[in-house]
Amino acid sequence: MHRENRLVTINKLVKKFDISGGFLDQLKIENKKIVRKKTFVHAVNDVSFTVNKGEILSVVGESGCGKSTLARVVVGLYSPWSGEIFYKDKRIDNLDGSQMLSYRKKMQMIFQDPYASLNPRMTVKKTLEEPLRFHEPSISNSEIEEKVLYVMEQVGVNPKWADRYPHEFSGGQRQRVSIARALMVDPEFIVADEPISALDVSIQAQILNLLMDARDNFGLTYMLITHDLSVVEHISTRVCVMYLGTVCEIAPVRNIFSNPLHPYTQALLSAIPKPGVKKKEHIKLKGEVPTPIVLPTGCVFHTRCLYADERCRREIPKPLSYDNGESFVACHGVEEKRI
Amino acid sequence: MMEHLLEVNNLEVKFKLRTGELTAIDNVGFTLDKGERLGIVGESGAGKSVTGFSIINLISKPGYISGGEIMFEGKDLTRVSEDVLRHIRGNRISMIFQDPMMTLNPVFTIGEQMAETILAHKNISRKDALEISVEKLRQVHIPSPETRLNQYPHEFSGGMRQRIVIAISLLLDPAIIIADEPTTALDVTIQAEIMELLLELCEKNDTGMILITHDLGVVSQVTEKIAVMYAGRIVEIGSTENIVANPLHPYTKGLIKALPGSRGTGEKLYQIPGSMPNLTEMPKGCAFHPRCELAEGECFSKVPELIQRGNFRRLAACHKF
Numbered sequence: 273m274h275r276e277n278r279l280v281t282i283n284k285l286v287k288k289f290d291i292s293g294g295f296l297d298q299l300k301i302e303n304k305k306i307v308r309k310k311t312f313v314h315a316v317n318d319v320s321f322t323v324n325k326g327e328i329l330s331v332v333g334e335s336g337c338g339k340s341t342l343a344r345v346v347v348g349l350y351s352p353w354s355g356e357i358f359y360k361d362k363r364i365d366n367l368d369g370s371q372m373l374s375y376r377k378k379m380q381m382i383f384q385d386p387y388a389s390l391n392p393r394m395t396v397k398k399t400l401e402e403p404l405r406f407h408e409p410s411i412s413n414s415e416i417e418e419k420v421l422y423v424m425e426q427v428g429v430n431p432k433w434a435d436r437y438p439h440e441f442s443g444g445q446r447q448r449v450s451i452a453r454a455l456m457v458d459p460e461f462i463v464a465d466e467p468i469s470a471l472d473v474s475i476q477a478q479i480l481n482l483l484m485d486a487r488d489n490f491g492l493t494y495m496l497i498t499h500d501l502s503v504v505e506h507i508s509t510r511v512c513v514m515y516l517g518t519v520c521e522i523a524p525v526r527n528i529f530s531n532p533l534h535p536y537t538q539a540l541l542s543a544i545p546k547p548g549v550k551k552k553e554h555i556k557l558k559g560e561v562p563t564p565i566v567l568p569t570g571c572v573f574h575t576r577c578l579y580a581d582e583r584c585r586r587e588i589p590k591p592l593s594y595d596n597g598e599s600f601v602a603c604h605g606v607e608e609k610r611i
Numbered sequence: 612m613m614e615h616l617l618e619v620n621n622l623e624v625k626f627k628l629r630t631g632e633l634t635a636i637d638n639v640g641f642t643l644d645k646g647e648r649l650g651i652v653g654e655s656g657a658g659k660s661v662t663g664f665s666i667i668n669l670i671s672k673p674g675y676i677s678g679g680e681i682m683f684e685g686k687d688l689t690r691v692s693e694d695v696l697r698h699i700r701g702n703r704i705s706m707i708f709q710d711p712m713m714t715l716n717p718v719f720t721i722g723e724q725m726a727e728t729i730l731a732h733k734n735i736s737r738k739d740a741l742e743i744s745v746e747k748l749r750q751v752h753i754p755s756p757e758t759r760l761n762q763y764p765h766e767f768s769g770g771m772r773q774r775i776v777i778a779i780s781l782l783l784d785p786a787i788i789i790a791d792e793p794t795t796a797l798d799v800t801i802q803a804e805i806m807e808l809l810l811e812l813c814e815k816n817d818t819g820m821i822l823i824t825h826d827l828g829v830v831s832q833v834t835e836k837i838a839v840m841y842a843g844r845i846v847e848i849g850s851t852e853n854i855v856a857n858p859l860h861p862y863t864k865g866l867i868k869a870l871p872g873s874r875g876t877g878e879k880l881y882q883i884p885g886s887m888p889n890l891t892e893m894p895k896g897c898a899f900h901p902r903c904e905l906a907e908g909e910c911f912s913k914v915p916e917l918i919q920r921g922n923f924r925r926l927a928a929c930h931k932f
């Protein structure tokens with residue numbers, strides 16, 4: 273893909289959380305000596321990829337694998353431990369608050385829980401006005417009003433309800449309001465973290481359609497986090513599969529679903545129940561996901577992988593890229609052509 | 612005609628609220644045979660859990676069973692004493708909840724809890740009870756069950772806890788398991804494992820199952836029969852295969868059409884407009900009419916009966932099928 277198509281690029285991104293507690297909690301006895309030890313959750317480890325303009329890149333993986341952390345680091349809600357983030361060609365992870373402001377506006381986030389992410393004491397109108405006033409202090413009241421009404425119409429919330437409070441809306445309507453809030457500041461890139469998981473089945477299709485419409489009407493690019501693989505298959509252009517803070521595989525949606533290469537992707541996809549399809553054999557993994565506090569050596573997946581060998585236990589697999597770097601898979605077995 | 616293992620007729624459940632009485636379950640009926648698996652699907656608030664809970668009379672306070680009968684092994688469970696119910700719960704009909712901690716007690720080891728459950732219903736020694744527990748843990752694929760027996764619930768992952776709950780629910784070889792969203796809180800890979808396990812054990816012991824879920828995918832893999840609930844009533848019931856392939860009720864049709872995957876990739880999905888009414892603001896006539904493309908005439912005034920429609924071997928509550 274051409275350089276000018278890149279919207280957001282992350283390079284060797286690492287995010288750890290220090291969970292050592294106070295000084296005394298950090299003291300441990302080792303070989304009869306007292307040592308001070310820090311404990312970290314390795315939430316995101318050495319993740320690199322590019323999101324291209326106009327695409328919907330879905331990030332999938334089991335809970336706790338670092339999807340939300342990655343999302344928050346990308347939009348600047350968390351600072352990375354190390355690594356780089358670029359917006360188009362501009363490195364943005366090292367910018368200070370005021371320099372970051374214009375990128376904050378371009379990158380908006382939508383959360384799973386529209387109950388928690390909306391201020392219960394603000395009317396819809398106020399909720400929608402606020403980000404615009406913040407990012408464009410010079411804008412006139414009438415322009416704001418016009419924009420609020422326009423965006424409300426776009427997301428299917430009746431403009432007559434502008435003076436209502438979040439609790440007066442259903443879950444689906446609230447999620448529409450949070451999407452509207454993100455759209456108010458003309459973003460280019462939207463990170464949506466499980467935007468439909470909390471919604472009822474009959475409402476999920478409404479919100480997915482809204483997200484697809486918004487992409488067409490506003491020229492948006494998405495990074496979409498969801499655990500629902502049938503949704504992923506339906507709306508993504510590319511899919512990024514994560515396991516224990518690491519990317520196993522990235523590939524166009526068609527390839528991921530028709531020809532998954534990484535053993536973890538294979539197992540994950542074999543587990544999807546589909547209506548009308550009777551009981552299907554799924555690939556059973558060994559054991560359970562290890563904790564992200566002490567990562568396995570070598571390939572992080574080796575403790576559960578049916579193909580793991582000595583090299584897998586020792587050496588971290590490098591991403592093997594193909595399709596001009598649009599796709600890659602990190603697995604020794606695939607590289608050695610034994611999977 | 613053969614008698615059913617479980618037969619629910621005209622079940623009605625009400626909640627006493629400050630503002631008056633609310634009918635949460637209205638005229639619900641279905642049957643379950645030995646070893647049969649029934650799925651109850653529908654969106655949240657449709658009445659799935661209340662239906663499941665009423666079978667063993669676990670409805671919590673402001674709620675009560677206000678009508679109908681629940682026939683199980685010759686008894687109407689809406690009329691038996693609390694003692695009889697207690698014996699049936701766990702022993703003949705057991706329940707698995709979405710949150711395994713509804714079943715597990717955090718302050719006792721797994722072994723203590725399992726042994727207690729057995730000893731409450733069976734006259735055997737503690738040692739034998741523990742042996743049965745080990746065996747059941749092995750059946751749900753808990754590695755080294757002898758040592759894990761001495762651990763507390765928090766020492767297990769979410770998926771393992773749910774497997775332990777399954778082991779407990781099977782301890783006394785019940786005739787029916789009611790599983791209320793047993794995998795909703797779990798990841799897809801673990802979800803698949805747990806469903807497979809439940810299915811395997813139910814098949815092996817010829818245990819009947821009522822699987823409550825909002826996930827049509829899960830239901831269609833596991834059950835033989837589906838009841839679709841909407842706003843406190845069953846709107847369609849029949850064989851899973853028929854319903855998934857050829858739904859009759861506009862709501863069921865909508866649910867199936869709206870699934871990603873029923874349209875070409877990237878295309879707009881079919882969407883059912885609006886949302887399910889609050890039970891306190893039930894529309895007149897068919898509760899689905901405000902969202903229904905076909906609504907006309909009687910739909911606005913008369914509640915459609917759940918009856919056989921045309922030559923289809925299933926029941927649907929719709930005036931215009």
Ligand SMILES: Nc1ncnc2c1ncn2[C@@H]1O[C@H](COP(=O)(O)OP(=O)(O)O)[C@@H](O)[C@H]1O
Pocket residue numbers: 289290291313314315333334335336337338339340341342564
């Ligand atoms: N603020 C935090 N402090 C400590 N640990 C965290 C924090 N946020 C997330 N984690 C841990 O980081 C890992 C990744 O979490 P998360 O990004 O939320 O995963 P996902 O969204 O894929 O479920 C988990 O082990 C989680 O417990």
Ligand SMILES: Nc1ncnc2c1ncn2[C@@H]1O[C@H](COP(=O)(O)OP(=O)(O)O)[C@@H](O)[C@H]1O
Pocket residue numbers: 626635653654655656657658659660661662671673674890
């Ligand atoms: N404790 C309660 N008090 C009042 N109403 C309740 C209570 N529990 C359930 N209900 C009513 O019963 C309806 C059905 O609830 P439930 O069976 O839990 O739905 P589902 O399991 O399908 O999501 C709810 O919409 C609610 O109106």
Ligand code: SF4
Pocket residue numbers: 534535536571572573574575577578579580581584589602603604605606
């Ligand atoms: S690198 Fe080895 S352990 Fe990791 S997924 Fe590939 S084969 Fe399995």
Ligand SMILES: [Mg+2]
Pocket residue numbers: 339340341465
């Ligand atoms: Mg998350």
Ligand SMILES: [Mg+2]
Pocket residue numbers: 659660661791
């Ligand atoms: Mg429920």
